[in-house]
Amino acid sequence: MTHHLPPVRGRYTYQADLKKITWFQVGGSAEVLFKPADEEDLAFFLQNTNIPIFTLGVGSNLLVRDGGIDGVVIRLGKGFNEYKASGYTIETGSAVLDRNIAEYAASLNIGGLEFLCSIPGTIGGAIKMNAGCYGTEIKDVLLWADIMTRDGKVQRRTNGDLEFSYRHSNIKNDEIVIKACFKGYHGSQENIRSKMEKMLEQRAITQPSKLTGGSTFANPDGDYKAWELIDAVGGRGKRLGGAEFSNLHCNFLINTENATAQDLEDLGEEVKEKVLEKFGIELKWEIHRIGHRIAKK
Ligand SMILES: Cc1cc2nc3c(=O)[nH]c(=O)nc-3n(C[C@H](O)[C@H](O)[C@H](O)COP(=O)(O)OP(=O)(O)OC[C@H]3O[C@@H](n4cnc5c(N)ncnc54)[C@H](O)[C@@H]3O)c2cc1C
Structure with missing residues (x-):
């Protein structure tokens, strides 16, 4: 960390493992995770550094890539929960x-x-x-x-x-x-x-409720729902490594067992490509993907 971090009342955690606090439970670490004590502490932090920031909720719409995130990930907790x-x-x-x-x-x-x-x-x-x-x-x-x-x-x-x-x-x-x-x-x-x-x-009864990031792609403009397009190109149940497009709701990617973030992203991209080829429709990721990919060997 080359940036100076201001003295706050909240907590900094270095190389914080984000797997434990995001729904997919995949991906790398945050260079720093900052939990501000309250609004004033957050303002003090922001006013005293120009380091890049990313705000994390509970990571239910997020794919953290395997190479992790530079800068400071801010997670609000006590002090913001009344x-x-x-x-x-x-x-x-x-x-x-x-x-x-x-x-x-x-x-x-x-x-x-x-x-x-x-x-x-x-x-x-x-x-x-x-x-x-x-x-x-x-x-x-x-x-x-x-x-x-x-x-x-x-x-x-x-x-x-x-x-x-x-x-x-x-x-x-x-x-x-x-x-x-x-x-x-x-x-x-x-x-x-x-x-x-x-x-x-x-x-x-209609959606998986664990190890997922919710809807993978936003519904495109027009007559088709994202899940219909995924289904039509054989995406339902499709797997790559530990990643799978759910059989229950095929617009939900799931981490079935030990998936990497790359498995999940590559599977999404593969199906997105097939939809483009067959329908000429470019699906847009609804899940936010953040951080660095690890270069393939
Ligand atoms: C099983 C499942 C079902 C879901 N069903 C739905 C659904 O029906 N409808 C729907 O809309 N979504 C759904 N989602 C997606 C997700 O729950 C929502 O998008 C949710 O609002 C994300 O909130 P989060 O706190 O987890 O944000 P995160 O996933 O942590 O972050 C999402 C985005 O919000 C930003 N963010 C988070 N907190 C703040 C903040 N305080 N200030 C500024 N930016 C912030 C992040 O930077 C990021 O860009 C579902 C997800 C799952 C896993």
């Missing part, structure tokens, strides 16, 4: 898991946030990705988000400012969501819980 309702709005720290907000909203008869129960990431990751399912996305329920820019300043951005589109916001890669506010409506406890149960049941 939430509180006022009427039908909920203000929350960005490190909170989506499902905890769904559960909290349900306990207060706040409807509209049920979909969050089945997305396995954090609020920060959900906002950056405009995460959604079962007909609702973040853009339908978010009032505002507080974003820390690379210079350590906080800007409150409204829903409109974030220019949400399908699985996308305009939040830059070096900007960090630290807080957000959602709006729900009055709902009945029974309805809310029943919606959540149905979503979770549906998930359990």
